[in-house]
Amino acid sequence: MHKKLFLLLLTVATYSNLTAQYIFTPEVQMECTAVKSQGSTGTCWSFSTLSFLESELMRMGQGQQDLSEMFVVRNIYKDKAQNYLLRQGSASYGEGSLSHDVMKVLKYQGLMPEAIYSGKTKKDTIHNHGKLVNETKKLLDGFVKKKNKTTNWRAEYGALLDQHLGGVEDTFVYEGKTYTPQTYATSLGINHEDYVTLTSYTHHPFYDSFILEIPDNYSNGAYWNIPMEELMAIIDTALHNNYTIAWDGDVSEKSFSARSGMAILPTDITRTDLFDQPGAEIEVTQELRQSTFEDFSTTDDHLMHLIGVAHDQVGNKYYITKNSWGQIGEFNGYLMMSEAFVKLKTVGIMVHRDMIPLDIVEKMR
Numbered sequence: 001m002h003k004k005l006f007l008l009l010l011t012v013a014t015y016s017n018l019t020a021q022y023i024f025t026p027e028v029q030m031e032c033t034a035v036k037s038q039g040s041t042g043t044c045w046s047f048s049t050l051s052f053l054e055s056e057l058m059r060m061g062q063g064q065q066d067l068s069e070m071f072v073v074r075n076i077y078k079d080k081a082q083n084y085l086l087r088q089g090s091a092s093y094g095e096g097s098l099s100h101d102v103m104k105v106l107k108y109q110g111l112m113p114e115a116i117y118s119g120k121t122k123k124d125t126i127h128n129h130g131k132l133v134n135e136t137k138k139l140l141d142g143f144v145k146k147k148n149k150t151t152n153w154r155a156e157y158g159a160l161l162d163q164h165l166g167g168v169e170d171t172f173v174y175e176g177k178t179y180t181p182q183t184y185a186t187s188l189g190i191n192h193e194d195y196v197t198l199t200s201y202t203h204h205p206f207y208d209s210f211i212l213e214i215p216d217n218y219s220n221g222a223y224w225n226i227p228m229e230e231l232m233a234i235i236d237t238a239l240h241n242n243y244t245i246a247w248d249g250d251v252s253e254k255s256f257s258a259r260s261g262m263a264i265l266p267t268d269i270t271r272t273d274l275f276d277q278p279g280a281e282i283e284v285t286q287e288l289r290q291s292t293f294e295d296f297s298t299t300d301d302h303l304m305h306l307i308g309v310a311h312d313q314v315g316n317k318y319y320i321t322k323n324s325w326g327q328i329g330e331f332n333g334y335l336m337m338s339e340a341f342v343k344l345k346t347v348g349i350m351v352h353r354d355m356i357p358l359d360i361v362e363k364m365r
Contacts, residue, residue: 070119
């Protein structure tokens with residue numbers, strides 16, 4: 001199998017392999033920045049959401065920006081640490097978070113360019129937060145046992161962040177101008193209030209918001225709950241109007257392959273040609289979404305960035321997806337996720353509020 005990814009940005013109209021077993025024709029495809037690698041970290045949430053914001057900046061006429069994922073990650077580690085201590089160790093602490101946490105950093109701490117803060121020390125070749133998480137959690141657990149009888153935890157915790165991620169200056173010079181993270185974020189013109197998170201599950205009422213019960217939602221972010229078909233319609237509306245989507249979902253299925261650049265939902269998982277040619281896929285219903293969420297076969301595994309829509313040679317629909325595992329696989333870091341896969345395996349999305357149709361907005365409580 002030698003599928004090649006032909007991006008519209010490269011002015012080629014199809015995605016195909018040499019034997020023509022799969023032929024993908026893009027319908028729409030938005031601009032995005034280059035594929036990055038999150039390395040050996042669980043920080044896909046920062047990479048995907050900042051990629052989403054970088055596409056937003058291009059849509060807004062701000063050109064290509066390269067935002068620092070690790071500036072956001074650093075601030076969320078600090079926020080998680082405080083949450084962990086105040087809850088006396090009875091809270092999630094680790095590398096995972098969600099798109100709304102990026103917006104929280106944007107609101108309160110700002111943003112930085114990658115050129116100013118990479119989150120790597122001189123000895124680092126890739127991002128790897130294993131030791132960082134272990135050492136910081138050990139420090140926090142020590143304070144929990146002491147019942148936090150010292151006010152010095154922030155200084156000690158910050159020193160560990162500096163050791164593993166490098167220090168952060170209060171001001172920096174970028175392209176000839178002096179900024180703080182807050183003034184840099186302001187200069188980009190992104191309003192965190194313009195973005196909303198949505199999901200679709202029946203254990204809460206539709207058209208109401210609720211705190212989505214997934215482990216990485218440490219900050220108790222609320223999602224608007226809407227029917228599956230309306231969630232898919234919003235994704236399609238956005239992608240057909242030059243807006244992209246920050247996507248959160250399950251990638252644990254055997255039918256998800258970053259190496260093959262494919263994510264499908266086959267009726268027969270034992271097919272030997274699973275990633276070689278189109279085949280029948282499962283019909284996804286609202287009930288199936290709910291049951292797979294409740295039996296943990298759909299879990300919050302990974303966040304990526306939806307940038308377009310394509311069809312294969314028999315008319316099946318796919319979402320062109322930018323990943324953050326480096327330029328790997330048949331499509332050099334991109335995937336084609338089938339409509340059925342996205343219907344079932346989407347846990348939540350973030351989208352610009354303007355892409356929610358008025359008739360849906362009017363139903364929201």
